[in-house]
Amino acid sequence: xxxxxxxxxxxxxxxxxxxxxxxxxxxxxxxxxxxxxxxxxxxxxxxxxxxxxxxxxxxxxxxxxxxxxxxxxxxxxxxxxxxxxxxxxxxxxxxxxxxxxxxxxxxxxxxxxxxxxxxxxxxxxxx
Amino acid sequence: xxxxxxxxxxxxxxxxxxxxxxxxxxxxxxxxxxxxxxxxxxxxxxxxxxxxxxxxxxxxxxxxxxxxxxxxxxxxxxxxxxxxxxxxxxxxxxxxxxxxxxxxxxxxxxxxxxxxxxxxxxxxxxxxxxxxxxxxxxxxxxxxxxxxxxxxxxxxxxxxxxxxxxxxxxxxxxxxxxxxxxxxxxxxxxx
Numbered sequence: 001x002x003x004x005x006x007x008x009x010x011x012x013x014x015x016x017x018x019x020x021x022x023x024x025x026x027x028x029x030x031x032x033x034x035x036x037x038x039x040x041x042x043x044x045x046x047x048x049x050x051x052x053x054x055x056x057x058x059x060x061x062x063x064x065x066x067x068x069x070x071x072x073x074x075x076x077x078x079x080x081x082x083x084x085x086x087x088x089x090x091x092x093x094x095x096x097x098x099x100x101x102x103x104x105x106x107x108x109x110x111x112x113x114x115x116x117x118x119x120x121x122x123x124x125x126x127x
Numbered sequence: 128x129x130x131x132x133x134x135x136x137x138x139x140x141x142x143x144x145x146x147x148x149x150x151x152x153x154x155x156x157x158x159x160x161x162x163x164x165x166x167x168x169x170x171x172x173x174x175x176x177x178x179x180x181x182x183x184x185x186x187x188x189x190x191x192x193x194x195x196x197x198x199x200x201x202x203x204x205x206x207x208x209x210x211x212x213x214x215x216x217x218x219x220x221x222x223x224x225x226x227x228x229x230x231x232x233x234x235x236x237x238x239x240x241x242x243x244x245x246x247x248x249x250x251x252x253x254x255x256x257x258x259x260x261x262x263x264x265x266x267x268x269x270x271x272x273x274x275x276x277x278x279x280x281x282x283x284x285x286x287x288x289x290x291x292x293x294x295x296x297x298x299x300x301x302x303x304x305x306x307x308x309x310x311x312x313x314x315x316x317x318x
Contacts, residue, residue, distance in 0.1 A: 027283070030276055037273055045314050052246040055239060072232070079226040086223065111229055118236035 022081060029078040036071040056122065065123040072115035080108040210297035217301060218275040224268025231265055266311060271304025 043064070047054055058064055083104055091097045206212060238249035252258045278300040281287050287296055 027280070030280070034273060034276070037269060041270075041311065045311070045318065051250075052239070052243050059239065068236075072229075075225075075229055079222075079229055082222045083226055086219065111233060115229075115233050115236060118233070118240050121240045122236075 022084075026078070026081045029074050029081065032070065032074040033078050036067060036074060039067055040071055059119070059122050062123070065119050069116055069119045072119070073112055076108050076112040076115070080104060210294045210301070214275050214278060214297040214301050217271060217304070218279065221268040221272040221275070221304070224264055225272045227261075228265035228269055231261065263308070263312070267304065267308040270307045270311065271301075274300045274303045274307065 043058065044050070047058055059068060084101060087097065087100045087104060091100050235249060238245040253262060278287075278296055281296070287293055
């Protein structure tokens with residue numbers, strides 16, 4: 001790279017040719033998130049109480065458990081897509097950018113796994 | 128005159144800085160045309176000569192320009208704040224806030240499977256003043272991000288870019304985020 005030829009200075013700074021996929025995934029997950037967020041908000045408002053017993057009783061029902069599992073997956077996915085853009089916009093140094101994106105992906109996978117584990121544990125009993 | 132403008136602009140390999148320079152040359156050319164009381168033919172020849180001179184200068188500038196800093200696009204402090212800008216920036220900020228909400232959700236679910244004591248700990252944290260601030264912030268983030276997200280959906284279809292419309296819906300989406308958050312907490316606390 002360096003201060004070489006004009007083409008050398010711009011090489012590798014163009015389009016990656018896969019942005020449309022990210023853009024579409026962003027929109028698809030946002031539709032799912034919209035529906036499930038309305039479900040989640042309405043559920044919170046319609047529950048008689050938010051105490052331990054009431055919330056457990058709500059989440060062990062198959063429909064609520066399924067919706068909660070989807071709610072976790074779609075929101076973690078959408079958050080990963082969004083935070084990735086935020087990191088790419090503000091972290092310019094290559095090493096830091098790579099480390100940030102790596103950390104983001106690991107946190108998102110861990111968050112989704114933990115959330116799904118909680119839902120399954122509640123739905124299938126135990127604890 | 129417009130033809131001159133087009134010629135100067137279309138073959139310019141440079142950024143805004145040099146383009147501004149060209150505007151000055153155009154002004155010079157225009158001024159000299161206005162001063163000379165010659166016939167149209169003579170004036171055209173004069174303009175063409177001036178253009179040729181400028182083109183010659185520009186080639187040498189082009190060689191220098193590659194090694195200079197390119198003009199940067201203006202950032203936040205340059206723009207006058209407008210409704211669309213507020214809505215768009217809030218969309219990003221609340222998106223990050225909603226991501227924090229996922230962590231709160233996971234804590235809640237984790238407490239739920241860990242037993243009544245863990246749930247009591249979560250409840251204590253959630254009803255602590257700091258906890259309430261976090262929950263209000265998270266609920267606002269989720270609701271406002273949803274509303275501005277719907278606005279972005281409409282804009283994605285290519286609709287709503289007319290100045291008046293754009294301003295109106297940007298303002299509505301910004302205000303709706305706050306109003307719906309207040310409504311949500313009112314219903315939650317007063318039911």
